[in-house]
Amino acid sequence: MADPLTVGMLGYGFMGRAHANALDRLPMFFPDAPETVRHTLVGRDEAALSEAADRLGFEHTATDWRAVVDDVDVLYNLAPNHLHAEPSIAALDAGTAVLCEKPLAATLADAEAMVEAAAAADVPAGCGFNYRFVPAIQYAKRLIDRGDIGDIRQFRGRYLQDWLVDPDAPWTWRMDGETAGSGALGDLGAHTVDLARFLVGDHAGRIERVAGHLQTFTDQRPVYAADGETVAEYRPVTVDDAYTAQAAFESGAVGTFEASRVAAGHKNDHTIEVHGTEGSLRFSLERLNELEVLTGDSRGYETVLVTDESDPYGDNWWPPGHVLGWEHTFVHENYEFFSAVAGDSDFAPSFADGYAVQRVLEAIERADESGEWIDLAGDDAPAGH
Numbered sequence: 001m002a003d004p005l006t007v008g009m010l011g012y013g014f015m016g017r018a019h020a021n022a023l024d025r026l027p028m029f030f031p032d033a034p035e036t037v038r039h040t041l042v043g044r045d046e047a048a049l050s051e052a053a054d055r056l057g058f059e060h061t062a063t064d065w066r067a068v069v070d071d072v073d074v075l076y077n078l079a080p081n082h083l084h085a086e087p088s089i090a091a092l093d094a095g096t097a098v099l100c101e102k103p104l105a106a107t108l109a110d111a112e113a114m115v116e117a118a119a120a121a122d123v124p125a126g127c128g129f130n131y132r133f134v135p136a137i138q139y140a141k142r143l144i145d146r147g148d149i150g151d152i153r154q155f156r157g158r159y160l161q162d163w164l165v166d167p168d169a170p171w172t173w174r175m176d177g178e179t180a181g182s183g184a185l186g187d188l189g190a191h192t193v194d195l196a197r198f199l200v201g202d203h204a205g206r207i208e209r210v211a212g213h214l215q216t217f218t219d220q221r222p223v224y225a226a227d228g229e230t231v232a233e234y235r236p237v238t239v240d241d242a243y244t245a246q247a248a249f250e251s252g253a254v255g256t257f258e259a260s261r262v263a264a265g266h267k268n269d270h271t272i273e274v275h276g277t278e279g280s281l282r283f284s285l286e287r288l289n290e291l292e293v294l295t296g297d298s299r300g301y302e303t304v305l306v307t308d309e310s311d312p313y314g315d316n317w318w319p320p321g322h323v324l325g326w327e328h329t330f331v332h333e334n335y336e337f338f339s340a341v342a343g344d345s346d347f348a349p350s351f352a353d354g355y356a357v358q359r360v361l362e363a364i365e366r367a368d369e370s371g372e373w374i375d376l377a378g379d380d381a382p383a384g385h
Contacts, residue, residue: 004035005341008068008096010042010087011078012052015101015128019076020056022330029316030335034342040068070094074341077101081186082179085110088125089117097123097341099334103190103361104354106181111358112382118351119381124340126347127354129194131270133332135324136291138312139304140274140281141199148295150278152204152253157192157273159184159259160266164218164241171221175237183239185214185361188259188270193357194349195272196247196255205250209375212245212364217262245364257364268326289323356380 007023009016026033041058042065043049049061062068069075069091077088077100084105088098098118104127105111118125131137143149163169173179174187196207218241222231241262247255263269270285279295292301307323309315313332317324340347363374 003342004037005073005338006037006039006071007074007076008040008042008065008072009038009056009058009076009078010065010068010083011076012041012043012049012056013078015078016041016052016056016076018327018330019078019099019334021327022334024057025328025331026335026338029331032339033335034338036074036338039072042068066090069096072096074099074338080173080179081106081181082110085114088114092117092121092123092125095121095123097125097337099126099128099337100351100354101128102194102354102357103181103186104351104358106179106186108358108362111355115351115355116382122344124337124345124347125351126337126340127349127351127357128333129191129198129349129353129357130329130333131191131195131285132198132349133313133329133336134283134285134288135312135314135332136283136288136304136306137195137199137272139306140272140283140291142312143281143293143295144199144203144274144276148278148293149274149276149280152200152249152251152274152276154253154275155196155200155204155247155249155255155273156271156275157196157255157257158269158271159188159192160263160269160271161188161261162264162266164261165264167218168222171223171235171237175221175235175239177238180239182214182361182365183216183237183241183243184259184261185240185243185364188261189243189245189257189364190357190361191270192257192259192272193360194353196257197353197356198349199272199274200249200253203251204253206380207247207255207360207376208250209248209373210245210360210363210367211373212243212367214240214243214365214368217241243364243368245367247360285326288326288329352381355382 038058040060041053075091220234225232242260244258282292367374
């Protein structure tokens with residue numbers, strides 16, 4: 001790959017800021033990271049695009065991603081979910097590495113096409129499950145892989161937010177099934193399913209079957225006029241506000257997943273628990289520097305502050321006890337991704353990982369429709385992968 005690596009970014013909102021911030025931090029704290037140049041920012045609104053390019057540090061702008069995928073080494077696909085497939089596949093076909101935000105796609109068919117394109121490409125294709133790169137999560141995996149909590153018996157994951165509690169909260173593309181694919185299930189549940197696979201997949205095996213329930217509480221939401229107060233129209237909500245699911249792993253371990261965007265009092269509460277024959281682990285994203293650990297003869301959980309130099313990524317940051325934040329997960333993710341691109345090596349979570357998560361999400365939707373358990377037969381990857 002070229003040195004420095006040129007970057008194109010499709011989308012410049014919430015995730016655009018997160019990734020641009022990560023690119024700023026990389027040379028400061030990860031001196032061995034490949035050098036990058038923020039080449040082209042892609043969007044539809046030329047005025048807003050120009051302002052965003054200045055703010056996020058991009059040299060050029062474009063209103064058509066097709067003009068960009070051949071001209072950069074890496075494409076960030078941060079567009080709404082229904083636009084994940086076409087630009088990502090075109091970039092991979094052009095030999096451009098891709099980091100695509102989660103969920104991998106709005107539909108399972110699109111996800112399958114994406115993972116097949118990635119399998120045929122000679123460059124890394126990553127899916128943006130940034131919570132894998134929380135030091136405490138990496139530390140938890142280290143304990144699980146070492147056997148500290150024994151054989152895995154149960155995985156519990158919940159992701160609760162409250163930004164849609166108010167029925168007058170404005171309509172966005174995330175509430176449209178055509179653009180988002182699903183609501184809390186794909187937006188939040190994708191992270192939980194990925195962490196289940198990441199943390200216990202090597203020990204509990206694949207998720208073999210699921211049951212699930214999806215619920216929408218507010219059927220339509222307002223679109224506000226320019227003054228921010230007058231309702232211009234109401235648009236239907238065609239995705240779920242909350243979901244719950246049960247899962248059975250190949251080993252016999254059990255899992256429960258749930259997420260809500262209407263859980264009053266919860267801002268970004270992603271809580272993970274793993275229970276084994278010799279102990280348990282508990283993690284909350286709202287206290288992301290801590291891991292609660294119960295092992296051996298302990299009579300209760302011990303809270304471990306995962307900030308030492310010997311902890312994952314710890315030697316790149318501050319002295320012990322000087323905690324990290326949510327934004328640092330993207331620094332770690334980008335470090336690993338660009339290192340893979342520069343080194344022509346594999347990156348995880350890959351498009352295949354994103355597809356495996358998508359299969360579980362789609363099966364939960366089918367379980368809700370049928371009222372029955374759904375078997376996830378076969379491999380996680382499409383035939384021929």
